[in-house]
Amino acid sequence: MITVEEVTARLGAVRERAAAAGNPDVEIIGVTKGHGPEAIRAAAGAGLRGVGESYAQELVAKDTDLGLREGHWPQIHFIGRLQRNKVRRIADLVDVWQSVDRPELIDEIGKRSPGAQIMVQVHISNEATKGGCDPDAVADLVARADRAGLRVSGLMGIAALGPPAEVRSGFRLLRSLVDDLDLTECSMGMSGDMELAIEEGTTMIRVGTDLFGPRSPGG
Numbered sequence: 001m002i003t004v005e006e007v008t009a010r011l012g013a014v015r016e017r018a019a020a021a022g023n024p025d026v027e028i029i030g031v032t033k034g035h036g037p038e039a040i041r042a043a044a045g046a047g048l049r050g051v052g053e054s055y056a057q058e059l060v061a062k063d064t065d066l067g068l069r070e071g072h073w074p075q076i077h078f079i080g081r082l083q084r085n086k087v088r089r090i091a092d093l094v095d096v097w098q099s100v101d102r103p104e105l106i107d108e109i110g111k112r113s114p115g116a117q118i119m120v121q122v123h124i125s126n127e128a129t130k131g132g133c134d135p136d137a138v139a140d141l142v143a144r145a146d147r148a149g150l151r152v153s154g155l156m157g158i159a160a161l162g163p164p165a166e167v168r169s170g171f172r173l174l175r176s177l178v179d180d181l182d183l184t185e186c187s188m189g190m191s192g193d194m195e196l197a198i199e200e201g202t203t204m205i206r207v208g209t210d211l212f213g214p215r216s217p218g219g
């Protein structure tokens, strides 16, 4: 069982790591995917402003438990692979769509959640499985989102599992795209690579394991 005390202590440790890496003020999104609703409760109790969820169905189940539309819950960041036909189901639960990587998702979110805040997910690793659009496609997607009336706050990327030099070059690419497009947020860095991400200029790290412990298999 995940408790507020536990998450508060772990959050303190993550903040110390962030400070040691050079940015004590980086935004920390608590990734609660793969855990029960108590993880969101504990995240709220620990004072996290945002949590990350990856699966539409899991998010809907947690809403049934918690009533996420009412009360003072952290913002919900959707960070997982998103199917177009799931957007409608979760549109009123999601505050920030971080994993937008193709035109059909922009059009669907524009329709189901007018004016929503999104981030464009960019493929910054050499693994085919991580999702995200080609770096060459980012500018067009951002322009399309603007035309659809969505608010593009920044870009998101997931680094390769690999040697630090490879991870770092992915982060550097994402940061340069954020700067080129004059965006604000750069969502990169997780439990295992947050220090590298901070060194490369992330504004938002997404931390699951180091805040909530290991996830159930498949989470």
Ligand SMILES: *Cc1c(COP(=O)(O)O)cnc(C)c1O
Binding pocket: 031, 033, 054, 079, 080, 158, 190, 191, 192, 206, 207, 208, 209, 210
């Ligand atoms: C699961 C996940 C995370 C958190 O990963 P940890 O290694 O547990 O910190 C961050 N970002 C995305 C997109 C994820 O899917």
